[in-house]
Amino acid sequence: MLVEPNGVIGILGGGQLGRMLALAAARLGLRAHIYTPEENSPAADVAHAVTIGSYADAAKLAAFGEVVNVVTYEFENVPAETVDILAAHHAPTAPGARALGVAQDRLIEKEFVNSIGAGTAPFHPVDDLASLEAGLRKIGRPAILKTRRLGYDGKGQTSIAAAETDLPHTWEEANKKAWAEIGARPSILEGFIDFSMEISIIAARGRDGEIRCYDAPQNIHQGGILRRSIVPALAAADAVADAKAIAARMLTDLDYVGVIGVEFFILKSGGVLVNEFAPRVHNSGHWTADACAVSQFEQHIRAVAGWPLGDPARHSDCVMENLIGDEVERWRDLSREPQTCVHLYGKLETLPGRKMGHVTRLMKKSS
Numbered sequence: 001m002l003v004e005p006n007g008v009i010g011i012l013g014g015g016q017l018g019r020m021l022a023l024a025a026a027r028l029g030l031r032a033h034i035y036t037p038e039e040n041s042p043a044a045d046v047a048h049a050v051t052i053g054s055y056a057d058a059a060k061l062a063a064f065g066e067v068v069n070v071v072t073y074e075f076e077n078v079p080a081e082t083v084d085i086l087a088a089h090h091a092p093t094a095p096g097a098r099a100l101g102v103a104q105d106r107l108i109e110k111e112f113v114n115s116i117g118a119g120t121a122p123f124h125p126v127d128d129l130a131s132l133e134a135g136l137r138k139i140g141r142p143a144i145l146k147t148r149r150l151g152y153d154g155k156g157q158t159s160i161a162a163a164e165t166d167l168p169h170t171w172e173e174a175n176k177k178a179w180a181e182i183g184a185r186p187s188i189l190e191g192f193i194d195f196s197m198e199i200s201i202i203a204a205r206g207r208d209g210e211i212r213c214y215d216a217p218q219n220i221h222q223g224g225i226l227r228r229s230i231v232p233a234l235a236a237a238d239a240v241a242d243a244k245a246i247a248a249r250m251l252t253d254l255d256y257v258g259v260i261g262v263e264f265f266i267l268k269s270g271g272v273l274v275n276e277f278a279p280r281v282h283n284s285g286h287w288t289a290d291a292c293a294v295s296q297f298e299q300h301i302r303a304v305a306g307w308p309l310g311d312p313a314r315h316s317d318c319v320m321e322n323l324i325g326d327e328v329e330r331w332r333d334l335s336r337e338p339q340t341c342v343h344l345y346g347k348l349e350t351l352p353g354r355k356m357g358h359v360t361r362l363m364k365k366s367s
């Protein structure tokens, strides 16, 4: 399968990731057709064509499937049925339905990671208060309760404090509160990892099975949202090599085509655990657009279009910082700074916690 210049890449989702994918496609002479339920989406501003429709609209999806050469997605919560409808209309989808299915459910995701021999936080499935209590007996406190599906940017999760800080609640009250906080939905209880650092691996697998990885960023989160990625991560070389090997095993086992973002905890002992993965381009890889010859966005387009993968080598050190909510107002000052690449997503409404843009500060390469 090869999509040649002037071919059309269908992208499900109209957010900033779709916008940056569409821009990368255009640079290669490919056209992006965005499919999104949203009017005025960030991706629509820069796309060749846009279909506004729901992910359950079989007729619109079929028409979209007819006019694109390949379909990819920019967010992982695309319903499985959407991919099935597209497949029925001969629109090949990459990454495939399996990667999507695994990434959409935290329990299946953790079981998959363990099945390829990689570690995760200890976990226990939670379907009611009794299984939450059983999980806490097994895993202990502190812990984190996360919904199995549809969580992002720290949403759909609540922390369960260590015993001594839990007062004035009784155990029972505290458990009930946590269960209510995540909406009494099928969940997973995770042991709290006292990590030394969080890193991620942005890697790609081409249609021929070739795998390429970018250098690992160190990621700083606040309130579950990525604040900054620092590149390169000042992590032990062994830990980064282990993380890259795990990401590569995941890609091969899933028979994956495209870019994946895998988040890792590095333990104080030096070991690595997988936190989660996203079957798409990833916020912690945005810096690649400014510090590498071929960005994660172009790499993803190359992979799904059947092109050779590009060179992921980094020409600069950098720090990527998200502009969240009102911080986007800093664009005036930021746009005066030297060696600073400002990216704004064209969102019409600024909301607290909403990712409005990001900025990458480039520095001389150290290693």
Ligand code: AMP
Binding pocket: 121, 144, 151, 152, 153, 154, 155, 190, 191, 192, 193, 194, 198, 221, 224, 225, 263, 275, 276
């Ligand atoms: P997630 O949405 O699962 O990626 O969680 C967002 C952030 O919360 C992570 O990047 C970590 O900083 C933190 N976090 C999530 N799970 C755990 C855990 N089991 N132990 C410690 N911190 C966690």
